[in-house]
Amino acid sequence: MNSKILHLTPSSRLLPNFWQSIVQSHLENAEELKAWLEINLDEQLHFTEHLLLITNRRLVYFCPDKTHADIPNVSVYEYAYQPDLKLLQHDHAGVYRLELFEHNLRIASWCYTLTSDTSSARFIKQFEQQCTSFITGKPVPAEATEPCPKCRYPLTAEQDECPQCSSEIDTPPSTWTLFRLWRFAKPYQWQLLAGFLLMLASTAATLVPPYLTIPLMDKVLIPYQNGVPIDTDLVALLLGGLLGSALLAWSLGWSKTYILALVSERIGADLRTITYDHLLKLSLEYFGGKRTGDLMARIGSESDRICVFLSLHLLDFATDVLMIIMTAAILVSINPELALVTLLPLPFIAWMIHIVRDKLRTGFEKIDRVWSEVSNVLADTIPGIRVVKAFAQEARESSRFREANQHNLAVNDRINKIWSLFSPSVTLLTEIGLLLVWAFGIWQISKDEISVGILTAFLAYISRFYTRLDSMSRIVSVTQKAASGAKRIFDILDHVSSVPEPSNPVHLDKVSGKIEIRSAGFRYGNRTVIKDLNLTIEPGEMIGLVGHSGSGKSTLVNLMCRFYDVSTGSISLDGVNIRSLPISEYRRNIGLVLQEPFLFFGSIAENIAYGKPDATRAEIIAAARAAHAHEFILRLPHGYDSLVGERGHGLSGGERQRISIARALLIDPRILILDEATASVDTETEKEIQKALDNLVHGRTTIAIAHRLSTLHKANRLVVMDQGQIVEIGNHDELMASEGAYYRLYQAQARNVDTDLDDVISNETIANKEASA
Numbered sequence: 076m077n078s079k080i081l082h083l084t085p086s087s088r089l090l091p092n093f094w095q096s097i098v099q100s101h102l103e104n105a106e107e108l109k110a111w112l113e114i115n116l117d118e119q120l121h122f123t124e125h126l127l128l129i130t131n132r133r134l135v136y137f138c139p140d141k142t143h144a145d146i147p148n149v150s151v152y153e154y155a156y157q158p159d160l161k162l163l164q165h166d167h168a169g170v171y172r173l174e175l176f177e178h179n180l181r182i183a184s185w186c187y188t189l190t191s192d193t194s195s196a197r198f199i200k201q202f203e204q205q206c207t208s209f210i211t212g213k214p215v216p217a218e219a220t221e222p223c224p225k226c227r228y229p230l231t232a233e234q235d236e237c238p239q240c241s242s243e244i245d246t247p248p249s250t251w252t253l254f255r256l257w258r259f260a261k262p263y264q265w266q267l268l269a270g271f272l273l274m275l276a277s278t279a280a281t282l283v284p285p286y287l288t289i290p291l292m293d294k295v296l297i298p299y300q301n302g303v304p305i306d307t308d309l310v311a312l313l314l315g316g317l318l319g320s321a322l323l324a325w326s327l328g329w330s331k332t333y334i335l336a337l338v339s340e341r342i343g344a345d346l347r348t349i350t351y352d353h354l355l356k357l358s359l360e361y362f363g364g365k366r367t368g369d370l371m372a373r374i375g376s377e378s379d380r381i382c383v384f385l386s387l388h389l390l391d392f393a394t395d396v397l398m399i400i401m402t403a404a405i406l407v408s409i410n411p412e413l414a415l416v417t418l419l420p421l422p423f424i425a426w427m428i429h430i431v432r433d434k435l436r437t438g439f440e441k442i443d444r445v446w447s448e449v450s451n452v453l454a455d456t457i458p459g460i461r462v463v464k465a466f467a468q469e470a471r472e473s474s475r476f477r478e479a480n481q482h483n484l485a486v487n488d489r490i491n492k493i494w495s496l497f498s499p500s501v502t503l504l505t506e507i508g509l510l511l512v513w514a515f516g517i518w519q520i521s522k523d524e525i526s527v528g529i530l531t532a533f534l535a536y537i538s539r540f541y542t543r544l545d546s547m548s549r550i551v552s553v554t555q556k557a558a559s560g561a562k563r564i565f566d567i568l569d570h571v572s573s574v575p576e577p578s579n580p581v582h583l584d585k586v587s588g589k590i591e592i593r594s595a596g597f598r599y600g601n602r603t604v605i606k607d608l609n610l611t612i613e614p615g616e617m618i619g620l621v622g623h624s625g626s627g628k629s630t631l632v633n634l635m636c637r638f639y640d641v642s643t644g645s646i647s648l649d650g651v652n653i654r655s656l657p658i659s660e661y662r663r664n665i666g667l668v669l670q671e672p673f674l675f676f677g678s679i680a681e682n683i684a685y686g687k688p689d690a691t692r693a694e695i696i697a698a699a700r701a702a703h704a705h706e707f708i709l710r711l712p713h714g715y716d717s718l719v720g721e722r723g724h725g726l727s728g729g730e731r732q733r734i735s736i737a738r739a740l741l742i743d744p745r746i747l748i749l750d751e752a753t754a755s756v757d758t759e760t761e762k763e764i765q766k767a768l769d770n771l772v773h774g775r776t777t778i779a780i781a782h783r784l785s786t787l788h789k790a791n792r793l794v795v796m797d798q799g800q801i802v803e804i805g806n807h808d809e810l811m812a813s814e815g816a817y818y819r820l821y822q823a824q825a826r827n828v829d830t831d832l833d834d835v836i837s838n839e840t841i842a843n844k845e846a847s848a
Contacts, residue, residue, distance in 0.1 A: 094126050097137060101151055107131045109215075110201040112173075112194055116186035120170065127173075127185065129201050131208075131215075132156070134175070136183070154183070156209035162202045164195060165798060171195065196603075252561045253554070256381070259345050263338045270335040274390070277327035278397040282405060283320035285535035287313050292528030336386045343382030350374050350567055358574040359638045360599075368450030373567060376446075377560035384557035392550045395543040402540045406533065410525055416515045417537050420508040424501055431497045442559075445486045448479040505541035512537055574640050574658065581655040586648065586664045588614040588745040588776030590635065594644035597634060597799075604630045605641070605799040614745075617777040619787035621817060622796035628780045631796070632748050635778065636665055648746075666744035666775075668768075670751035672735035674726070679708055680715040682734055686742040694741060702737035703766055704730070736768065747772060749779040784821050793817060 098108065107130060114125035114136075128135040136152040154160065154175060161176045173195060175183040187195070204215045260267060291313050299305050351374055406414035456463060456472050463472055516530040590612040597605040605627050612618050620628040633639050634646060637653055646653050653661055663686075674682050683698055684690040690698075695715065699705045707730055711717035719726065726734070739747065749768065765786070772789070781787050793810055795803035795817045803815050810817040 094137070097139075097149055098126075098128065101135065101137070101149075102130065103132070109205065110198050112187070112198040114173075114185045114187050116170065116188060118184075118186065120186060125185070127198070129198065129205060131205065134162075134202065136185070152183070156206050158206075158210050160206055162199050164199060173199075252558050252565065255565060256342070256346070256385075256561060259342045259349070260338070262345075263341060266334055266338045270331045270338065271393075273327050273331035273334065274394060275397060277324050277331055278394055278401060280320050280324035280327055281398070281539070282401055282536075284317050285532050285539070286405065287316050287320075288535055289526075289528040289532045292531050293526050294528075297527060332390065335390050339382055339386035339389075342385055343378055346381065346564065347374055347378045350378065350564055353568055353570075357570060357572045358640075359633065360573050361570060366447065366451045366454065368452070368454035369447040370567075371454065372447050372450045373560075373563050377563050380560045381557050381564070384553055388550050388553045388557075392554075395550070398543045399540060402536050402543075406536055406540070409529060409533065410519075413512065413516060413519065413525070413530075413533055416511050417508060417533070417540065419511060420504040423504055427497060427500060431493060442483070442486050442490065445479075445483045449476070449483055452476045452479050508541060509534075509537060574637055576658060577655050579655070580657045580660075581651050582660065583649060583651060583656065586745045588612075588664075589649050590746070590776065590778075591647040591650070592631075592635075592644070593647070595631075595634065595641045595646060596643035597630060597639065598642050599630070599639075603799065605634065607644070608799065608801060610794065610801065610804075612776055612778065614776055615774060616792070617772060617779065617790045619790035619793045620778060620780045620796060621784065621787070621793055621820070626796040627799035628796055629750060630799070632750060632778060632780065635746075636667065636748065637661060663742065664745045666739035666742060666747045668732070668735050668739050668747075668749050672731045674719050674731055674734060676718075676720065678713075678716050678718055679711070679734065682719055683715075683737045683741060685738055690741055695737075698737040698741040699734075701740050702733045704733035704737050707733075745775060747775045747777045749777065749781075751780055751782065784817075784824055795820075 094111075098111075102108065108128060109131060110129040112127040114127055115122055117123045117125075124139065126137040128137070133156065134154040136154075138150040138152070139148065157177060159176075159178050163174050163176065165172045165174070171187050173185045173187070174181050201215075207213075208215045290309070295305060295310055295313070354370065354374070403414065403418065406417055452472070452475050456476070463469060512533060516525065516533060519525045520527060520530060590610075592608055592610040595605055595608045596603070608627075608631070610618075620631065622628055630639075634641055637646075637658060640654065648656065648661065648664075675685065680692065680695050683695050687694075692715070696705065699708055699715075708715055708717075769789075779787060779790065787793060788807065790806070792804060792806055794801055795810070795815075797816070803810055803813070803817050805813070811821065
C-alpha cells in the first residue's frame with residue numbers, strides 16, 4: 076500500500092488534531108488538501124463535529140458517527156467537480172447554512188455557527204476556484220501570503236489578524252504608566268511646585284533635632300557627668316532649637332499635606348470626568364465587548380485608588396526619598412566610615428524590591444480582573460433581580476457570587492504570601508544594619524575616633540533613615556496597585572472611537588430628512604451583516620423594514636443613527652455624508668423609540684425632557700398629551716413629579732413606551748426611527764401606542780421595524796431584507812401582487828403558521844444568480 080502525503084496550503088493549516096489521521100487515511104495518492112471547514116451543527120441544530128474538505132479533485136464531507144470513540148466510524152461523502160456545481164451560503168439569526176446545488180437542485184446542506192463565518196468565505200472562494208480550474212483546465216493561482224511579523228504564520232489577504240497572536244495576553248502594567256498621569260497634573264503644576272518646596276523645607280526641619288543632640292550630649296550631659304556645671308544658657312538655646320524645629324516641621328508638614336491633598340483630589344476628579352467623557356464618545360462597538368461591572372470598576376474604584384496613591388502614598392514616598400538623601404548626606408558629612416556601614420543593607424533591599432515588584436505587578440492586575448468578575452455578577456444580578464426571583468435562581472446567583480468572591484480571595488492570598496515574606500525581610504535587614512552601626516560605632520569610640528554625641532546623633536539619624544527605608548519598601552505594593560489601575564484607565568482613554576468626529580464638520584441649517592444609502596456594507600467582527608445596500612428615503616416618507624431576525628434591519632437602523640460607521644459605501648442626509656456632520660448635531664435630528672424603552676431614575680418630567688433639558692412644563696405636558704400619556708401620568712401620586720424607579724420600575728410596558736414616545740416628540744425630530752415599538756404589548760395597549768405613533772410620525776421621515784406586518788399598513792413603502800440585502804421593495808399592494816417573499820411571509824402570519832423565509836429568499840437568490848449568469 077502506497078503512503079499518502081498530506082499537502083497543506085497556507086489556508087488549510089492548523090487542521091485539528093482529531094481529523095489529521097482520518098483525513099490522511101481517505102486522501103488519494105498525490106491529492107492535495109486546499110481548504111477545510113469545521114461543521115459544528117447537525118440538521119437539528121445540535122452541536123456536533125463534522126468536517127468539509129476541498130482538495131484539488133473533489134469536495135469531501137466527513138461525518139463521524141461517534142466522535143467520542145477512540146476509533147470513530149466515519150461516513151465519507153464525496154462530490155466530484157462539475158460545471159453546474161454551486162456552493163451558496165445563507166444565514167438566519169446567527170446560524171449559517173451552506174448549500175450545494177447541482178443543476179439548480181439542492182443535493183446537500185450543512186449548518187454551522189458564527190465562529191466559522193470567516194473561514195467559510197475563504198472556503199467558498201477556494202471551491203469556486205477549483206470548479207473553474209476543472210472547467211478551464213487552468214491551474215488555480217497560488218494563494219498570496221505574507222508572514223506575520225511576530226510569529227511568521229502565513230497570512231492571506233483576507234486575514235486582518237494572526238490567529239496565533241490574537242490569543243496572546245496583554246503585557247503586565249509598568250510603573251512607568253504612572254508618569255502618564257502628568258497630563259492630569261499639569262494644570263496644577265504651580266501648586267505641585269509649592270507643595271514640593273514645602274516638603275523639602277519640612278523634611279529639612281525634621282532633620283535638625285538629631286543634629287542638636289551632638290552638642291547636647293558632648294557639651295552638656297557628658298561634661299556634667301565629669302563634674303562640669305551645666306550651662307543653662309546653652310541648654311535653653313538647644314532645647315529652644317528642638318522646640319522651634321518641631322513647630323516649624325509641623326506647620327510646614329500641615330501646609331504641604333493640605334496643598335498636595337487638594338491637588339490630588341482634583342487630579343482624581345479630572346481623571347474620572349475625562350475618562351467618563353471619553354467613554355461616552357466611544358461607539359456601541361466598544362460597549363458590545365465590555366461588561367458593565369468592569370467599566371464601573373475602572374472609573375470608580377481604579378480612579379479612587381489612584382487618587383489615594385497621589386494624595387497619601389506618593390507624598391510619603393517623596394518624603395521618604397528626600398529624607399533618605401538628606402540623612403545620607405548628613406551621615407557622610409559627620410563620619411564617612413560609619414555612614415558607609417549604615418548604607419550596607421541598601422543593595423540587598425533594592426534587590427528584594429526589584430524581585431518582588433515584578434511578581435506584584437502581574438499579581439495586582441490579575442486581582443483587578445478578578446475583582447471585575449465580582450462586580451460583573453452584581454451588575455448582572457441587581458438589574459435583573461425580577462428574573463432571578465421569577466425563576467427561583469437566588470441560590471444559583473449566590474453560588475456565582477461566592478465562586479467569584481472565592482477566586483478573588485485565592486488570588487489575593489497568593490499576593491499576600493509574597494508580601495508577607497518581603498516586609499519582615501526588609502525589617503530584618505534594617506535591624507542588622509542598626510546592629511552593625513552599634514558595633515562599628517562602639518569600636519570607633521574605643522579608638523577615640525568619634526564621640527558619644529556623634530554616635531547618639533548617628534543612631535537618631537539611622538533610626539529615621541531605616542524607618543523611611545522600610546516605609547519606602549512597603550510602598551512598592553501600593554505603587555503596583557496604582558500602576559495596574561492606571562493601565563486599566565488608560566486602556567479606555569487610548570481606545571479610539573470607531574465613529575470619529577469629522578475633522579472638517581459640515582453644518583446643516585435646515586434638515587428636510589432625505590436619507591440616501593449608497594452601496595453600504597458593514598461587518599460586525601467576523602460577520603458580514605450589510606452587503607452592498609442601496610436605498611433612498613424621501614423627506615416625510617414612511618418606510619417599513621421587514622425581514623426575519625438577523626436579516627440586518629436593526630443594524631441598518633444603527634448605521635443610520637451612526638452608532639456604527641459603514642465599512643463600505645456611504646449614508647447621506649440631505650446630500651451630505653453623515654460622517655461630515657458633527658455627531659451630536661446629527662443625532663439631534665433623530666427620534667428613537669425602542670422595543671424596550673429605557674427610563675432613568677428620576678421624575679416622569681425629567682425622563683420626558685431628557686433630550687431637551689430646558690423644556691418648560693407646558694412643553695412636557697403637550698408632548699405627553701400627544702403621546703397619550705397625560706391621563707395615566709395624572710393618576711400617579713405626584714403626577715409629573717412622580718419618581719420612576721431604575722429602568723422604569725413601577726410602570727407598565729405600555730406606560731414606559733408612551734413616555735418614550737413623548738420623549739421623542741419633545742425634541743421634534745425630522746427623522747423618526749421605530750424599532751419594534753409595539754412588539755411587547757397587548758392589543759389594547761398597542762392601539763393606544765399606535766395613536767401616539769400616528770401623532771409622532773406625521774410630517775417626519777420615518778423608518779419603522781416591525782415583525783407584525785399589520786402595523787405597517789400606513790407605510791409608503793416596505794423594504795424586505797435578508798442577509799443584509801434588500802430583496803424586495805414596494806408598497807403593500809405591489810408586494811402582495813408579486814407574490815414574492817413578502818407575500819408568503821404575510822400569508823404565513825395571516826394563517827398564524829410558521830414559514831421559513833430563508834428558503835424563500837434562498838430560492839429567489841439562486842434564480843437571480845442564474846438569470847444574471
